[in-house]
Amino acid sequence: MVEYQHKEPKIDDISVLEPEATYSYADYLRWSFEERVELIKGKLFRMSSAPRRSHQGISSAIARELLYFLKGKSCKVYYAPFDVRFPENSEDPNAHTYTVVQPDICVVCDHSKLDDAGCKGAPDLIVEILSPSTASKDLNEKYQLYEEHDVKEYWVVYPGEAVLEIYELQNGKYVSQGKFVKEDVVTSKILPGLKLDLSEVFEDVKG
Template sequence: MAKKVKEYRIHDQPVEDISVLEPEATYSYADYLKWSFEERVELIKGKLFKMSPAPGRGHQAINGNIHGVMWNFLRKKSCKLFAAPFDVRFPQKIDSTNRETFTVVQPDICVICDPEKLDDAGCKGAPDLIVEILSPSTSKKDLNDKFYLYEEFKVKEYWVVYPGDKVLEIFYLEQGKYSRSKKYLPGDLVISEVLSGLSLNVNDIFEGT
């Protein structure tokens, strides 16, 4: 028997109040574009995920430290660097319409080397590298839902930052799976295969936190 999809009311006008959305419904990117409420959200497989409120000082410091090093490294290179809020859509097919696209996320940091994936709305397709900085409210999503999402769509490197432990873990895609990972501790030099030649010490990631 085919799985019954929960019906929901399609809003033709902009939605200004998140409370009118149905948590169990399946939404598309076309729906997402109509939402004008203040809360930041992501869609994963059509399911609504609220993002954490404004990141704290430590999160901001880590984000700025990584972004600064990557920005300097990528200057005059073809790969482009972006930070949230920046929409990354994961369509099942390259020609999927907005109504046929059910996943849009806002990674803390992402690197995109294929200019064909960039458009005015953000990125359509998998970035080459994604960084997520864990927080108590997002750790489950980042370590489970997003882990398998990024693996499915073949993000080459997935960086997960653990602020409390001052640890960076990188998952490297091999034969379509994150079958290899490495944890980098304070004092370690980070090895990126996407950003070959990048010089980054873990101590620099957590400076100012």
């Protein structure tokens, strides 16, 4: 006797979701509404609908420099929308994976973490560009998430101030390597040889 799997219907209206419920990546895959969301430990977080022009410019500049630097190298650069799943165990199925986020930019050096759905496991480097609606999440929930899952470097960009802060994982905890401004050239411990000129990254930021 053949068993038929019941196919769960798609959900195209975010308002039917319970904000306080716990959701999995399997639930996430059923959502077809236009609004972008992330799951952190099963909790639903809305993303900003349309990043500001300065956000887009900064993201493009950083991604462009990383792509150029990594051309021909093993590490790969990806930028939103790109799903990064953080299962508690690498073999956890979708129904038992409760965290999926869309970093602005990430660098993945371990190709075994990559599949057609995105990245399953911690990227080596993540860049988040703050916006008014996501700043608290990026500085709190995501900071703790990336630290907990051993993302080696976490770059936080403050667009209004034209500042980039780099956190480096040391003994399982993030340690700030400093806040860098428009006049600085930053480097990366996990990407030896990279030199990112922040005057180009913040070229369109006034002040």
